Amino acid sequence: MSDRETTTRVRKRPVPPPTADTAERAGLGQQLKEKLATAVESGRTGESKDVARKGRPVRRARLRLTRIDPWSVMKTAFLLSIALAIVTVVSVFIVWSVLGAAGVWDSINSTVQDIVGGDEALTFDIKDYLGTSRVMGFTIIVSVVDIVLLTAVATLTAFLYNMAAALVGGIDVTLTEDR
Template sequence: MRPDPVATREAIAARYRERVRPTPPRVEPPDRSRVRRARLRAVRVDPWSVMKTAFLLSIAFGIVTVVAVTVVWKVLEAAGVYDSISRTVTDVLGSASEGPFVLEDYIGLDRVLGFTALICVVDVILITAIATLCAFLYNLSASLLGGLEITLAEDDY
């Protein structure tokens, strides 16, 4: 009589399980005193990406500048600074026959914002050009000197 192959396999597996018991894996806490570090070199900066980034950031700076000038103008106007300056100039010049001096006739919000916008457009062009030139100069100096060495480390969480 032949032994049952299924029963034989189960008996062999049971004997094997008795002899070999899996040990639970050891989980050691990470060593907090040792932090992984990597030393890298920035040997090239892409001038095209520097130009695009500088352009967008300088446009944002221009928008912030125009908004800031508008807010400062409105705050000074609400505080009565321009009326006070106009009265002071009228008192000093003493030209009542020509009418009172009004500062906003010479320096109005629209003129100030126009001048600010012109300055911002020039700034956008200059900042973009200077940043791109700096990227080219960095690439030139990095090819000669090896670039900027950066050490990166993991966080200690």
């Protein structure tokens, strides 16, 4: 045998020659062709479990998730929580602007003046308590706290998952190729 025949193309490691007690199996492609031929000969009209609609085999991979990198989880959680904070600030601003344009604050002021009455009610303005600047300031503070907390919780969750996976082996995942 030449050196070229005893090495594989991928890793260039020598392949041991087959011995008399080693059974040679057909490749995966050949096995799938045989299964397909058997299914066709037996007259099955439905699809085989291992064959896609167009007669091509479906590739499957069973994987086990044993470790999650906490650093990448922290970076991803940080970016997603920043995006959530931006969405929160913008949505609160839009809601408060719509409520102001709809006249809700003037309606609340007139309702309070009708209920309370007197001179003190004439000076009451709901915007002194729930003005846009106060609400936006509060929303920004809550968003910053959420960024810190969500990042910390996601990173802690990655550490806890890694410890649990070290004990029980992780989560088994089966992936199939959709063609």
